[in-house]
């Protein structure tokens with residue numbers, strides 16, 4: 001499979017690093033395509049999207065969503081597999097833009113870079129086995145009806161940023177309590193990883209895991225109460241609502 005990237009920004013770069021194979025890459029003139037292939041191998045075609053279309057058998061659309069029509073015009077006649085990671089762009093819109101190609105709509109997150117990503121595949125995408133195999137190499141894959149992709153994105157797509165914000169605040173709190181930043185950081189990251197694995201090992205039973213740490217009247221109970229009083233559950237609901245708004 002020869003993979004061509006339309007766009008060499010954050011998402012294309014994260015995926016390409018996760019796949020770890022040479023790619024054909026393009027950008028809109030920033031030089032990020034050349035930087036990416038210097039790192040991974042392959043070839044930068046600069047802004048020459050048409051040549052990329054004539055050489056690649058699979059094309060990853062990783063430009064901005066509003067550029068769908070203008071990029072499709074440069075790829076006109078492409079008949080391979082078009083995989084879009086464009087937020088909010090439907091399969092219908094992809095089929096209109098790429099009438100001769102197979103099309104798939106996928107919403108990965110940036111943890112694909114370390115092969116621990118989550119990729120949401122829109123039900124009804126063409127060539128689902130090939131798409132699942134491609135994204136399965138860089139993490140887990142879940143197929144969802146298109147109508148549920150927005151809600152899924154409100155968790156996994158934006159999630160790395162949420163966890164980064166949560167970790168940063170928690171590390172700051174640890175430093176305020178007297179830990180060195182590197183100690184607080186190691187504790188936070190290992191705790192987040194371990195807790196996720198523990199919850200998974202208990203079949204997703206968050207309450208059981210929470211209860212097993214919480215002695216009546218104890219330290220954890222006081223911390224949990226402080227988190228609830230400070231609005232953590234409400235903040236996560238508000239964040240989900242915010243991701244569903246268009247502006």
Ligand SMILES: NC(=O)c1ccc[n+]([C@@H]2O[C@H](COP(=O)([O-])OP(=O)(O)OC[C@H]3O[C@@H](n4cnc5c(N)ncnc54)[C@H](OP(=O)(O)O)[C@@H]3O)[C@@H](O)[C@H]2O)c1
Nearest residue numbers: 007008009010011027028029030032062063064065086087
């Ligand atoms: N970031 C995420 O976590 C995430 C998650 C899921 C989906 N997405 C989706 O991924 C897409 C890209 O997001 P991003 O965060 O990676 O944005 P980004 O860092 O701004 O990257 C966009 C890339 O597209 C290139 N580009 C723009 N027009 C082009 C054209 N006509 N031909 C070739 N390349 C062109 C840009 O070129 P220059 O380098 O020259 O500017 C840049 O390399 C968006 O549609 C977004 O919805 C992002």
